[in-house]
Amino acid sequence: MKLCVLLFLLSVILSCSPSYENGVFSVASYNAYCLFDSVGDGDEYDGFRKSDGYSESVYNDRIKALSVLLGKHVDADVIILEEVESEIVLHDLIQSGLRKKGYLHYGLATTGNEVTSVGFLSKIEPSAVRIHSFEGERPMLEIALNYKGERFAVFGVHLRSRLEEENEDIRRGQLEHLSSLIEERSDSFVIVAGDFNIDPRDGGEAMSEYPSGYSENTVIPVSSDPGRVNGDVLYAPVLDSDKGTYFHDGSWHIYDSIIMTHDGLDGHGFEFESIEVISRFEMLDLLERPLAFDPSTGRGFSDHLPVLATFSRSGV
DSSP states (O other): OEEEEEEEEOOOSSOOOOOOOOEEEEEEEEEEEEEOSSSSOSSSTTTOSGGGGGGGGHHHHHHHHHHIIIIIOOOOSSOOOOOOOOHHHHHHHHHOOOGGGOOOOEEEESSSSSSSEEEEEEEEEEEEEEEEEESSSSEEEEEEEETEEEEEEEEEEEEEOOOSSTTTHHHHHHHHHHHHHHTTTTSSSEEEEOOOSOOOGSSSSEEEEEEEEOOOOOOOEEEEEEOSSSSSSSEEEGOOOOOOOOEEEEOOOOOOOOOOOGGSSSSEEEEEEEEEEEEOGGOOOTSBBBOOBBTTTOOOBBBBBEEEEEEEEOOO
């Protein structure tokens, strides 16, 4: 499979930049669920076309509500968003209130062939933003940050869905590429945030919990036990969550995650502090499951819940 890396930097730089003096760094991931703009391109999903009632007014109300939700309940330094149609959406989120929260920079991982893509909003100006595009697969996003003396490489991913059985091999291929990229970033603290469409607790997948689901074929082993994390096993603290991030077929699953290299546990620079699956009443149905946005009612947000990881600089 041919690997193509595109380099770009798209950011909104305003007249002043916020000051970060608290020694804290945070990353969030949220599958925003079919976050289409108001421009009809013809390839929108069912229910999100103008003929379905997804009007400019519905879109604007949705953007305002999502902007409030992100600013109030997420408010991470870097937010990775999955299922974003265009840069217009990211721009509109900033202009609808997130600019006041300090979000000055944004970008989208797209080659122009995807219906939806992975995007980011950031309070910190990236030193570089890269798209890692693989033939036939969703592009991955990489944000390079130099923040308070530490180099971060934040990857945003959205692996192939679980709707078709053959997608398992595609997800495995995506993780093989991601693993090689992580190895190349040995000079940076690597954080990967996104919708993996894999619950590592299930085992038998390319990313599985170590050691219970680990096999010699596992591409990326992960663990929520700091004692098991090393150069080969990545840290996935969300696996200790009481509830999952996605509810399907009567069960909760942890498909959305923030995983990281052992740099977050080595006693130097920024250290892992906490992780939260964000669950607020306005995001849930009456059974406390994620409530996806419904264009016909304007209610709901996503069928996934956001994940927020916080890091504190050692000695602060």
